[in-house]
Amino acid sequence: MIPVDLHCHSNISDGLLPPDEVVRRAHARGCQLFALTDHDDVRGLPLARQTASELGMQFVNGVEISVSWGKHTLHVVGLGFDDQNPELLAGLASVRAGRFERAERMARGLEKLGMSDVLAGSQKFATNPEMISRTHFARFLVESGRCKDTKSVFKKYLVRGKPGYVEHEWARLHDAIDWIRGAGGVAVLAHPGRYDLGNETLRVLLIEFHRMGGEAIEVVSGTHSIADAARFGRLANDFSYQCSCGTDYHATGEGSREPGLNAELPFGCVPVWERWRKVDPIDVSVARPS
Numbered sequence: 001m002i003p004v005d006l007h008c009h010s011n012i013s014d015g016l017l018p019p020d021e022v023v024r025r026a027h028a029r030g031c032q033l034f035a036l037t038d039h040d041d042v043r044g045l046p047l048a049r050q051t052a053s054e055l056g057m058q059f060v061n062g063v064e065i066s067v068s069w070g071k072h073t074l075h076v077v078g079l080g081f082d083d084q085n086p087e088l089l090a091g092l093a094s095v096r097a098g099r100f101e102r103a104e105r106m107a108r109g110l111e112k113l114g115m116s117d118v119l120a121g122s123q124k125f126a127t128n129p130e131m132i133s134r135t136h137f138a139r140f141l142v143e144s145g146r147c148k149d150t151k152s153v154f155k156k157y158l159v160r161g162k163p164g165y166v167e168h169e170w171a172r173l174h175d176a177i178d179w180i181r182g183a184g185g186v187a188v189l190a191h192p193g194r195y196d197l198g199n200e201t202l203r204v205l206l207i208e209f210h211r212m213g214g215e216a217i218e219v220v221s222g223t224h225s226i227a228d229a230a231r232f233g234r235l236a237n238d239f240s241y242q243c244s245c246g247t248d249y250h251a252t253g254e255g256s257r258e259p260g261l262n263a264e265l266p267f268g269c270v271p272v273w274e275r276w277r278k279v280d281p282i283d284v285s286v287a288r289p290s
């Protein structure tokens with residue numbers, strides 16, 4: 001395992017713990033380099049950064065931007081940006097702005113099945129009211145006894161083709177990449193194994209993402225199998241991407257991963273985090289032969 005985690009959520013988006021507690025949990029498990037990457041919002045970063053600094057853990061600013069690419073929804077992780085950058089902040093605000101109206105449409109779909117209380121119920125789970133998401137719906141439907149766990153809620157109600165799913169326009173791919181890069185950060189394609197893309201479409205995406213300025217892809221992810229990691233490690237090398245890793249931690253008991261540690265990257269992968277990892281300086285006068 002490696003002590004690096006560059007993809008985690010707090011209750012600023014759809015995680016359950018506040019930012020400082022996610023950081024403490026990752027640190028307690030041995031993490032040395034950590035990024036908080038809430039969906040479409042960076043307001044958790046100051047508290048997370050402060051907590052990491054108190055614990056002596058290296059911290060990288062992060063965000064996970066929701067993107068529409070044709071008919072596909074993708075997630076782009078931004079890392080190492082200036083979280084005061086006005087264009088980035090305005091871009092993220094524009095992505096969040098559509099969420100409430102989307103939630104109303106989702107609730108209308110579920111109302112047709114006789115569930116009348118879903119919007120108000122789900123809102124109670126969204127600590128950050130601008131960031132109501134399918135995860136909050138899922139938690140409410142579990143709490144109200146409609147399903148045994150959030151995974152089953154998604155399968156039955158919240159994925160494309162099911163009654164609580166609605167189409168939605170997120171940020172455009174090149175805008176998301178420009179916001180991240182404009183703020184000095186690196187754009188990373190999150191969990192490529194989770195998109196239902198055929199081989200050919202995936203190749204087109206990897207070419208386009210690179211051309212638009214994307215520099216890395218997540219190879220090791222809490223949502224990837226070992227086979228996914230091997231496959232995306234090879235694709236990263238073929239398409240000249242650096243590689244990232246992250247647990248995609250949301251809540252203990254939801255999903256299998258705890259925050260803080262990840263599997264090693266496959267052989268030959270170039271880690272995106274080398275640029276942030278501080279190493280002890282070598283004494284050049286000793287290291288260099290005279």
Ligand code: AMP
Nearest residue numbers: 014066132133134135150151154155250
């Ligand atoms: P939203 O941004 O509102 O569409 O919510 C997306 C979030 O829902 C993702 O970031 C995951 O946390 C969660 N999610 C998506 N699909 C699933 C699934 N099949 N099972 C459990 N959680 C999921």
Ligand code: MN
Nearest residue numbers: 009014135250
């Ligand atoms: Mn999520």
Ligand code: MN
Nearest residue numbers: 064075190191
């Ligand atoms: Mn994601």
Ligand code: MN
Nearest residue numbers: 007009064248
């Ligand atoms: Mn995520």
